[in-house]
Amino acid sequence: MKSGLIDKYAWVKDIEAWTVAVVEGATVDDVIRIYGGNPGVSVGNYYFADMADLQGAGEPEPLKFHVQVFNHDRYVVALENNGYTGSVPEIARRCSAGDGRFFSVFWNVNAFGMLTQAIGGKVTASVEALYPVLPESYPHEVRPTWATGPQVDVESAWQTCLALMEQQTGLAFKPRWLTEKRPTYRIPDPDAMLRDVEDARVL
Secondary structure, three states: OOHHHHHOOHHHHHOOOEEEEEEEOOOHHHHHHHOOOOOOOOOEEEOOOHHHHHHOOOOOOOOOEEEEEEEEOOEEEEEEEOOOHHHOHHHHHHHOOOOOEEEEEEEEOOEEEEEEEEEOOEEEEEEEOOOOOOHHHOOOOEOOHHHOOOOOOHHHHHHHHHHHHHHHHOOOOOHHHHHOOEEEEEEOOHHHHOOOOOOOOOO
16 A cells, blocks of 8 residues: 555654545435434534533443434545444444445554455455454455555554555545534433344354
8 A cells, every 4th residue: 555645644644543434325214314323403513523422421331322413525424532333243234235335444552553445235354454354364354455454654654544545445534524613413322222232243
């Protein structure tokens, strides 16, 4: 991958925990519903950074999860600040059902960059971007050839994730999207929402 494509995403190093998903073949309302929200009921218009404050402090109270979803050209983009619904395989399958496509990037303090891709309702990639090793080395992953190669430098792991997202979807993420107020929707903890769905986290 060209270093210029990675370098242009240097700004993502300021984001400590998020999930961004790019969807093709579904509407904004579809994606909000799949994430567990009600497209007719937002909690208001907020900046991306505000979603962390809307969550509350967490333990001993459960976190309150939120998502922002919007159109850009042929894509639907879903943003979660300190959320991970878009990293769950069942969500990827549902968002890409039929002829759809789904690609998400997730990281937090415990993950250097998880990539999830689904096409036509099937997970086609689920990998930790920091360790792009051969598929047989990690049988619990789904690793396509585009995610296999030399080990990624820790300092550029997050930028590499966004570069791979652009490479695979054709969507170049704009940092200004994080500084624009958008309707924000309350969504449940994905593991609670999918607790009765068999193999929701199975690839």
